[in-house]
Amino acid sequence: MHYTVNKLAKLSGVSVRTLHFYDEIGLLKPAYYGDNNYRYYEEEQLLMLQQILFYRELGFPLNEIQRIVNGNDFDKVEALNSHKLILKNDLDRTQALLKTIDKTILLLRGKTKMRNEELFYGFDSEKQKGYEKYLVDSGKVSQEVIDQSRKNVKHWKKEDWDKFKSDGDELHKEFVTAIEQKLSASSPEVQKLVERHYQAIKIFWTPTKESYVGLGQLYQTPEFRVFYDSRHPDLLVFMIEAMMIFAARELS
Amino acid sequence: MHYTVNKLAKLSGVSVRTLHFYDEIGLLKPAYYGDNNYRYYEEEQLLMLQQILFYRELGFPLNEIQRIVNGNDFDKVEALNSHKLILKNDLDRTQALLKTIDKTILLLRGKTKMRNEELFYGFDSEKQKGYEKYLVDSGKVSQEVIDQSRKNVKHWKKEDWDKFKSDGDELHKEFVTAIEQKLSASSPEVQKLVERHYQAIKIFWTPTKESYVGLGQLYQTPEFRVFYDSRHPDLLVFMIEAMMIFAARELS
């Protein structure tokens, strides 16, 4: 029994081009070529293709597949085990990205409905509950993200919110002072300010390198720009530059 | 304050080449070019790059990023929401792949320690426990996979195993008969046999299109080949071809 490219392609679900390509790179050669230069495959090649597609499905690159299918069982188990680590990393990363998206949506949508201070420094508890309910019901963000950030401030009293708010104001003023003193964003003084900003953010959620710098993305939206620009025209850019430097240095 | 490519690159963590490239595709143009044709960036571009990197980190392709950053907040929320679906699919897929790998390792390693019949039709319960413990302790497979497959046969008595075994023998014999009658792998008769095989496998775990066809990958290992080839030299290839056809037709 022999298969032409089309037969084998339809049987296995790959395209004719793919078989041509696999022949070209030596991954799967036909059993023989006819006088017409046609490719003819036999059962042996069907079995080989079967294995190739299995590993391809798992996300192995073709050059590794070539090594694997020519190796013994031990090699295969080794490859599968190390591939597991890669996939687990993918998994973690994707989960982190989903959380970041949830947080960003929360903030992007939130700022159109709340005053900046509420968004930035905390929430009016009545409005907040209705708002969170809407977000969860509509599937915009996972309950987990809200729970996490709320858990951290659950016990806060009005004084805590006021302190947090005045601390923030104070921090921004010191940034402005630094700008006026023409300090560099990378200077130790400014970096200490960033450190304080980072710690303040941490109360709500622990930022990673990317998500911390990603905060700058939020600060650029119109409503926030108004807030920052009113303090000093260069405040936003200065803070973002300083945050970038901080992230590059401090956060792995 | 202006930044040269190098300055901006070091600040933001991207390469100079990337800035060149973003200029080339129009994603991020410098504020102006010097007489020397050098690229000079200003704060505005720093902010823009900041946004670009945020969305890049989330896995958006550059052409979409271009649309997004030039759009309004509503567009951004839309994009983030639809991107969530993609990421969730990735998540599910990756989790499925990890399970497939676990199962494959379980089988690839198992077959060197167990007789074919035990692996294929069930396990000697004493040897099995020690073996599973080893697998879990060494981190080779997740407890979940073992639990799942074991849960399904937990209540089985010796008669059940014997029946499963004799059913399998019977099935193989009918495949051999089909070969001798020169039936096609795609014929209704043979496809009914595959259906029975599929249902039998399902007792342990529900296969997807890929994982079912992936079974063929296992059957090709030496120990299994002996088993199949002893029944009929063409049995293995015939079954795999029939399984492929079945998967393409029946499993979305």
Next chain:
DNA sequence: ATTGACTCTAACGTTACGTAATACCTTAAG
């Protein structure tokens, strides 16, 4: 003026094929 660090453009390499374009071959029908 020299040197080292930086910048530019141009162009090929990467992965795993998809998509023509052009030409030859095979098979079944008329």
Next chain:
DNA sequence: CTTAAGGTATTACGTAACGTTAGAGTCAAT
């Protein structure tokens, strides 16, 4: 036997997002 449909071949460009030379001009400091 011719013809038309459909299968097959080779060649080669396109894709995404840059990395990596390579050659040549530029800037800053000694």
